[in-house]
Amino acid sequence: MKEKKQILSAQEQLKQQEFQQEAVAHINSLYNYALHLTMNPDDAEDLVQETYLKAYKFFSSFERGTNCKAWLFKILKNNYINKFRKNAREPGKVDYDLIKDFYHTIKDVQSDTTEAESDFFHSLLHEEVYQALQSLPEEFREVIQLCDIEGFTYEEIANMVESPIGTVRSRLYRGRKLLREKLEDYARKHGYNTEAGE
Amino acid sequence: MNCNKAMVLMSAAIDGELTPKEEEELALHLAECTACRAEFQDAKKTKIIIRERMVRVKAPRTLVESIVKLTTVTT
Numbered sequence: 001m002k003e004k005k006q007i008l009s010a011q012e013q014l015k016q017q018e019f020q021q022e023a024v025a026h027i028n029s030l031y032n033y034a035l036h037l038t039m040n041p042d043d044a045e046d047l048v049q050e051t052y053l054k055a056y057k058f059f060s061s062f063e064r065g066t067n068c069k070a071w072l073f074k075i076l077k078n079n080y081i082n083k084f085r086k087n088a089r090e091p092g093k094v095d096y097d098l099i100k101d102f103y104h105t106i107k108d109v110q111s112d113t114t115e116a117e118s119d120f121f122h123s124l125l126h127e128e129v130y131q132a133l134q135s136l137p138e139e140f141r142e143v144i145q146l147c148d149i150e151g152f153t154y155e156e157i158a159n160m161v162e163s164p165i166g167t168v169r170s171r172l173y174r175g176r177k178l179l180r181e182k183l184e185d186y187a188r189k190h191g192y193n194t195e196a197g198e
Numbered sequence: 199m200n201c202n203k204a205m206v207l208m209s210a211a212i213d214g215e216l217t218p219k220e221e222e223e224l225a226l227h228l229a230e231c232t233a234c235r236a237e238f239q240d241a242k243k244t245k246i247i248i249r250e251r252m253v254r255v256k257a258p259r260t261l262v263e264s265i266v267k268l269t270t271v272t273t
Contacts, residue, residue: 027257148248
């Protein structure tokens with residue numbers, strides 16, 4: 001009996017090591033996704049924490065060799081739906097100022113990009129892009145975020161949002177079209193309007 | 199292919215999500231349609247703007263530590 005307990009413990013330790021290598025590595029992406037969904041840093045932390053607890057509990061069901069980040073995002077999204085949607089909280093309708101202050105506070109000290117701090121655009125424009133993105137209907141905003149920011153494939157996104165790949169493709173097209181309309185002035189202003197075909 | 203279909207394909211093209219057949223069809227259309235070529239450039243720019251300008255933040259250290267702790271087995 002004692003011997004069996006030691007074996008289980010070793011298995012658990014192996015699981016722990018693998019989990020921390022495979023799953024905890026994606027914590028920044030998950031936190032950003034949670035922030036976008038909840039629009040609230042405290043709620044985002046809770047959501048990420050609950051996601052990791054659930055992921056750890058069911059880590060044996062994670063199919064090795066598949067995208068762990070996509071698996072975690074799916075869990076987080078489900079948690080979000082269960083926790084927040086039932087309370088009729090509509091993140092898209094939350095006042096942007098709520099989260100703007102948060103980003104203002106952290107952007108200089110916690111930026112996770114490689115851009116130089118002196119990059120004028122970096123410090124100025126994220127708000128415009130963020131606002132434009134947040135102003136989109138959620139079904140469009142979500143797929144754009146998962147594709148353009150998180151880099152998931154259409155198949156992975158389709159699995160996360162539980163829609164056919166064709167729907168993901170269509171939402172991306174329509175969402176980007178809407179987004180581009182909102183960003184056109186901003187793009188011209190900051191030199192993104194290079195000549196087509198060059 | 200008409201311009202409406204081409205525009206839907208452009209969005210998937212910039213994500214590398216077209217089938218070889220669709221790629222070929224789109225290339226043929228772009229070769230003969232100036233308006234769609236311009237549209238394709240704009241579509242690419244939109245993706246670049248999103249990727250480059252969205253600030254990504256690091257998870258708070260306390261959150262990272264709490265998760266490592268939660269998933270650490272005490273033996």
